[in-house]
Amino acid sequence: MNIDGYAKPIAMSDPGRHAALFADLPRGPGALAATVQGLLIHQHIAPAYGVMLSGDRQAQSQVRAVEGMLDEIVLRDERPLSVARAVNARQVGVCRHFTLLHVAMLRSQGIPARARCGFGAYFEAGKYLDHWVTEYWNEADKHWVLFDSQIDSRQRELFGIGFDAADVPRDQFMVAGDAWSLCRNGSRDPSAFGILDMHGLWFIAGNLVRDIAALNNREMLPWDVWGAMRLQDSELDLAFFDRLAIVSREPDAHVDELGSLYRDERVGVPGAVFNALLDCVQEL
Numbered sequence: 001m002n003i004d005g006y007a008k009p010i011a012m013s014d015p016g017r018h019a020a021l022f023a024d025l026p027r028g029p030g031a032l033a034a035t036v037q038g039l040l041i042h043q044h045i046a047p048a049y050g051v052m053l054s055g056d057r058q059a060q061s062q063v064r065a066v067e068g069m070l071d072e073i074v075l076r077d078e079r080p081l082s083v084a085r086a087v088n089a090r091q092v093g094v095c096r097h098f099t100l101l102h103v104a105m106l107r108s109q110g111i112p113a114r115a116r117c118g119f120g121a122y123f124e125a126g127k128y129l130d131h132w133v134t135e136y137w138n139e140a141d142k143h144w145v146l147f148d149s150q151i152d153s154r155q156r157e158l159f160g161i162g163f164d165a166a167d168v169p170r171d172q173f174m175v176a177g178d179a180w181s182l183c184r185n186g187s188r189d190p191s192a193f194g195i196l197d198m199h200g201l202w203f204i205a206g207n208l209v210r211d212i213a214a215l216n217n218r219e220m221l222p223w224d225v226w227g228a229m230r231l232q233d234s235e236l237d238l239a240f241f242d243r244l245a246i247v248s249r250e251p252d253a254h255v256d257e258l259g260s261l262y263r264d265e266r267v268g269v270p271g272a273v274f275n276a277l278l279d280c281v282q283e284l
Contacts (some may be wrong), residue, residue: 051087062275088140103136112136
């Protein structure tokens with residue numbers, strides 16, 4: 001098990017020039033999730049908070065790194081990060097941004113944490129929607145815990161969530177590897193996995209690549225496309241994704257392979273990726 005590899009901010013989770021802002025944060029997963037919720041607003045859930053976002057505000061969801069997110073947060077408001085911003089003044093992002101900022105804060109306190117890409121079953125009945133959550137190491141109980149740092153009291157009400165978002169059941173959030181394996185063995189319908197009008201094995205496969213990348217500390221945007229990702233089920237190398245799924249499901253049992261897979265050009269994040277939302281190639 002490679003817990004130490006997730007115990008310090010690195011790459012996209014590194015606050016960089018803003019590291020000092022993390023020094024006075026409240027301690028622990030729950031308090032840090034509340035802090036994240038006071039800094040960010042979800043691009044597609046903003047209307048539930050009475051906030052209508054302009055195009056310029058929505059563009060904030062294109063920021064990849066924590067350092068860049070903090071650049072924009074402190075530019076608007078220099079107060080400590082523990083001070084919740086007004087809902088209409090929060091940094092705009094999606095589930096991945098909530099997760100990555102939470103992961104960065106946890107790591108800054110020496111709590112091993114990693115971003116997981118997969119599917120949430122708690123947003124729409126009968127659907128498993130594209131989603132990211134935090135997975136952190138509970139040292140007392142010696143196991144990994146899923147924590148959805150996006151879910152505040154408003155969203156609990158909005159989506160009718162009955163479980164504790166600080167300990168998400170594994171059947172409520174499926175890492176991409178679990179989703180792939182269950183669909184491949186016929187236990188789940190691939191058409192239930194995705195977002196909007198995009199669903200199927202090809203979509204799960206894309207999240208599999210993103211999850212393996214995130215487990216290697218490369219937490220990309222949900223719409224970044226590279227490598228083995230495809231737009232049709234018929235174009236997938238099923239055997240290759242079967243292997244990715246095994247590693248995604250049990251990354252700590254396959255530490256060496258997790259690294260070797262990331263070195264495969266089909267999985268590793270290249271110097272430029274296709275931003276499917278903006279329909280363009282972007283240098284990283």
